[in-house]
Amino acid sequence: MVEIWIDGDRVEAEENQTVMQAARASGHVIPYFCWHPALSVPGNCRICMVEIEGDGAAAGWLDIACNMPVAKGMRVLTDSPRVRARRQQMLQMITLNHPVDCGICDKAGECTLQDYHYQYNGAPSVSRDAKVRATKHHALSERIVLDNERCILCSRCVRFTREISKSDGLGIQDRGDHSLVRAVEDGAFDRDPYSDNVIDICPVGALLSRPFLHKARVWYLEPTRSVCPGCERGCSVEIWHRRKSWKLNRLDPAANARIDRVTPLDNPAVNGPWICNKGRDLAQVFERPRATEALLKGLPADPETALERARALIGAARRPVALVSSWASNEELAAFDAALGARFTCYVKTDRLPEPGERIEDDLLIKPDKNPNRTGARALYPAQPADTGRALPADCDLVLVWGEGCNLKALPPAAKTIHLDAWLKPDNDRADVFLPISVQTERSGHYTNFAGVVSRFDKCFDKPTGVADAEALFAALLQPVLLAAS
Ligand code: SF4
Numbered sequence: 040m041v042e043i044w045i046d047g048d049r050v051e052a053e054e055n056q057t058v059m060q061a062a063r064a065s066g067h068v069i070p071y072f073c074w075h076p077a078l079s080v081p082g083n084c085r086i087c088m089v090e091i092e093g094d095g096a097a098a099g100w101l102d103i104a105c106n107m108p109v110a111k112g113m114r115v116l117t118d119s120p121r122v123r124a125r126r127q128q129m130l131q132m133i134t135l136n137h138p139v140d141c142g143i144c145d146k147a148g149e150c151t152l153q154d155y156h157y158q159y160n161g162a163p164s165v166s167r168d169a170k171v172r173a174t175k176h177h178a179l180s181e182r183i184v185l186d187n188e189r190c191i192l193c194s195r196c197v198r199f200t201r202e203i204s205k206s207d208g209l210g211i212q213d214r215g216d217h218s219l220v221r222a223v224e225d226g227a228f229d230r231d232p233y234s235d236n237v238i239d240i241c242p243v244g245a246l247l248s249r250p251f252l253h254k255a256r257v258w259y260l261e262p263t264r265s266v267c268p269g270c271e272r273g274c275s276v277e278i279w280h281r282r283k284s285w286k287l288n289r290l291d292p293a294a295n296a297r298i299d300r301v302t303p304l305d306n307p308a309v310n311g312p313w314i315c316n317k318g319r320d321l322a323q324v325f326e327r328p329r330a331t332e333a334l335l336k337g338l339p340a341d342p343e344t345a346l347e348r349a350r351a352l353i354g355a356a357r358r359p360v361a362l363v364s365s366w367a368s369n370e371e372l373a374a375f376d377a378a379l380g381a382r383f384t385c386y387v388k389t390d391r392l393p394e395p396g397e398r399i400e401d402d403l404l405i406k407p408d409k410n411p412n413r414t415g416a417r418a419l420y421p422a423q424p425a426d427t428g429r430a431l432p433a434d435c436d437l438v439l440v441w442g443e444g445c446n447l448k449a450l451p452p453a454a455k456t457i458h459l460d461a462w463l464k465p466d467n468d469r470a471d472v473f474l475p476i477s478v479q480t481e482r483s484g485h486y487t488n489f490a491g492v493v494s495r496f497d498k499c500f501d502k503p504t505g506v507a508d509a510e511a512l513f514a515a516l517l518q519p520v521l522l523a524a525s
């Protein structure tokens with residue numbers, strides 16, 4: 040360990056740390072644009088300037104904290120008058136050609152350039168020349184639009200594609216105030232399944248998500264902690280949705296219960312600060328048309344009648360089999376096991392397979408099993424055998440199908456079926472009893488990922504009328520509890 044002093048505080052730093060790392064670890068704030076904890080250090084924005092105090096007759100000096108190694112006895116000032124003056128100069132330079140777009144910029148509210156400008160500059164532009172104009176809406180990829188006037192050329196996005204996603208999909212062309220971030224011409228950036236991380240790490244509003252473009256000001260939204268169910272990695276994410284205090288009363292009420300965007304939640308044990316693009320597109324999974332009515336052979340039934348019929352089928356079955364969802368939470372699995380696990384022969388089913396063209400696996404995050412909680416389910420039950428005849432023998436007289444991924448037409452013709460699912464599908468009509476259930480964003484719970492890490496997800500939205508939580512249904516299937524109480 041190395042003893043240094045930051046703003047008069049004694050700090051024990053690791054020998055190989057930079058001043059930036061030591062300062063952050065000890066709770067001292069130094070501004071930065073180009074530095075990122077997971078990327079290399081280019082030292083190009085100079086906003087992280089700090090003052091190293093002189094020793095005796097030796098004069099002190101200014102240097103960038105992100106690239107300066109700690110040294111024994113070093114005395115660092117992060118907010119001295121010299122530091123503040125230099126930061127003001129740097130901000131004046133960085134904003135020379137930056138447009139005053141905050142009023143229309145999606146990054147407003149979470150933009151570090153805006154924050155540092157108010158903290159360290161706050162003065163009008165010192166330039167007498169007109170700002171250099173650049174492309175305002177450059178289609179960087181199918182998912183991302185680039186505003187070159189807002190770009191401060193920190194190179195984080197370029198380094199991300201070189202060092203993390205390894206697509207080499209971005210570069211900077213030309214020089215000086217004509218420099219432009221551009222995608223390489225072979226389409227590598229469009230094919231990069233991690234491309235949208237550059238939106239998060241861009242410190243200004245230069246890189247913008249097309250689906251989110253001009254949809255909402257971030258202060259109208261709030262994040263809820265969740266887990267991406269897109270594969271067995273189970274990345275920690277935040278699902279952003281409209282704050283209750285900013286609820287829309289006169290416009291489309293669906294806007295109050297929709298996923299506006301998904302961003303990574305930094306979790307070193309699972310995904311670090313990144314997620315893949317599939318994790319950003321969870322609205323495509325959770326906002327599919329919902330099943331909200333209980334059905335008896337395709338005919339609408341009131342929930343208690345449907346439950347009563349399901350109880351009767353379970354009570355009468357001689358050889359019942361349950362195909363358990365690999366999208367179920369640990370809590371739902373425990374509820375199922377407590378209520379019905381001993382009554383059924385249970386197998387864990389594959390709910391979802393890879394989509395056409397989807398990357399199956401890589402050495403960054405993406406895992407081959409596209410179901411979030413097979414590990415949790417497999418802790419209780421064996422996998423469904425590939426040979427359907429072994430899992431569902433001809434004398435099987437009842438199949439409980441929980442979740443997606445089962446072709447009901449392929450079940451033994453003589454078997455009765457109870458189907459629990461969230462989505463509106465033609466197959467729902469085939470079941471003797473269909474019971475609509477809630478989805479992950481409507482309840483809280485935990486998933487266990489492929490490596491055994493258990494992650495929590497919280498409720499974002501109320502479930503639709505007519506829909507029950509699977510946990511409550513399992514308890515109700517065991518005993519006559521009113522579904523309405525769920
Ligand atoms: S687009 Fe954003 S992340 Fe990329 S160089 Fe410009 S400011 Fe940095």
Ligand code: SF4
Pocket residue numbers: 267268269270271272273274310314315316317318319404405406
């Ligand atoms: S790697 Fe898997 S869990 Fe992580 S965001 Fe992508 S699909 Fe979701």
Ligand code: FES
Pocket residue numbers: 070071072073074081082083084085086087088103104105106
């Ligand atoms: S953060 Fe240190 S030079 Fe940019």
